[in-house]
Amino acid sequence: MNSIILDQVVVNNNRVDYFFSIKGNLQKYFKKENHMFLEYNYNISGIPKSVLSIPFVSNVIPLIWITDSTIQIDQLDKSFHDCLNNIKMAYQDMFSKIEFKGSIVVNKIVTNTFIPEREAASLFSGGLDALTTFIRIKDKNPLLITEYGWHENDIKYSDVWEADKENAVIFGKIYGLENSLIQSNYGTFIIATEINREYSNKLGDSWWHGLHHGLAIISAAIPIAYMLKVKCIYIASSNSPLYKVTCASDPTVDNEIKFASGMIFHDAYELTRQDKVKVVVDYYSGSKESVDIRVCFKNEENCCKCEKCLRTIFGIVAEGENPNDYGFALPNNISEHIKTSLNDEVKFFTDTFIIMYWIRIQHRMKENYNNVMYRDILDWFIDYDFATERKKALLKYRVTNLFPILKRKITNKVNRMFA
Structure with missing residues (x-):
């Protein structure tokens, strides 16, 4: 049986590193380091391991499903664990030509709860979709979450990230809002071209667009939302119900994601x-x-x-x-x-x-x-x-x-x- 085993979750101040091993023939889909990381502008050392495991699971679980494999981890948040089947079914409805199977094995499912202290966080790129959502929810004084997921095995200087970060921070200052800044290699530690070579025809879509990016972006924000006790993370829609297309970020997927006492809302889907x-x-x-x-x-x-x-x-x-x-x-x-x-x-x-x-x-x-x-x-x-x-x-x-x-x-x- 093909499987991915999350061996270590290493936290150091504002950074978490995930080290995993692979059994079977899944290695061809990953960079040889078998390593994913997230770095925040907050100290995350107090966040439970069961919550910190959410981003790693989110990034690999669609691959587990389409390859009928198993993922093994030590701990996972109960709310997130329980929502996974609904997410799988949403993908299955979207991609009917391929069967979503696979399973997750967790040693300890942990119930995490919090009383919300912030009503909203907004995934904020500064683009048209994100600005629309900001305008719609600005009265909630959302935490602005901006991400860059295109580093390789470690952080290297990026002109694009510096520009994105500067824009988000200036925007936050104008409206008196707090910024959460996240850097990662979630867009590169998986070899998307290899998955596309085998599955894009069956899916009718690419790995990143069809299955990966929504869960990757949302899950990176979950540890901070948990730490700051955010009730709802808003992600701006990219599509509209007038034109049904396959996409990893879709209300049928995003709105099913839960964590501890928090939720996700796919915003402005009704708008073109x-x-x-x-x-x-x-x-x-x-x-x-x-x-x-x-x-x-x-x-x-x-x-x-x-x-x-x-x-x-x-x-x-x-x-x-x-x-x-x-x-x-x-x-x-x-x-x-x-x-x-x-x-x-x-x-x-x-x-x-x-x-x-x-x-x-x-x-x-x-x-x-x-x-x-x-x-x-x-x-x-x-x-x-x-x-x-x-x-x-x-x-x-x-x-x-x-x-x-x-x-x-x-x-x-x-x-x-x-x-």
Whole structure:
């Protein structure tokens, strides 16, 4: 039987390290160190081992389920242990083409409780989703939790993390809120490419997007929420019920997660992305406060060229606002810049993205026609044919990159033959 054994949970002031061993053929999915860590800006030495075990279990349990394996640990919080079957069933409903099996063996299930002293914590990236949730719950004075999970075996300086952290801390000071800052290697200690190679076709999704990231991000926040006696951790939605998609962060999963006396709430799922743009611009255009929406999560600043930046820029324009007022440093020839960028990026757009995001932006721009300040953008974008433009861009890309593409395909075929 394949199994993962959590051998040690080592706590040193503000850091917890997890060391595990593997039986069977699961080692191919993990870096050779078999090590995960979390580092906080709080001393966590007083948190029970049963609570500190939650993040490790959360990160590996989807792999346990899809490989029909076992995870063995010494202690685990009862509330979290009891919610695992509901999470498994939620995943099973989402991914019907693969069977979720596997089991967890715990030496000691511990009942942890607390009387809540804080109503809310909010997972805060500074992005559009997170800002929408903040606006909706700001009267609860939430603890702002910001994470970076892309370190390797230990912490190394990251310009992106420094920028994220600075933005979150400044934001917290503006509103008189406390920041929890978390660093980890939860995004790298598992070899996602190896899991994808075997399971992405069965799942119809990638490991990180479909199964991993929601539990990883939420569970990293649980020890701090327990220590500070937080009643509810809010995670902002990424999707909408208008377009059902598979995703590791979904209300059917997130809302099932429990810990000690705490819970999770998947917020604003009823809103489309364009609805969220309206929430944010309505709030900030009507106040004296300013805000930078952080879209490029792996860049220090918004690039203003990628698909995610572009859809946010166009969304703001559709609401009658200036993207430069929301953290997008665009040149004076904004229409020319974003048209060039859109024509370059459209070849990568999926049908889902076009339906979920871009068509709704066009509809909103038509609906809000008289309030859009950039008339030159209206002239071409309002009737932009995504399907046609995507075909044209793909043809140009393939012609331009014909020889590199052929070389890559031949190389991959040869590598597979001798693997």
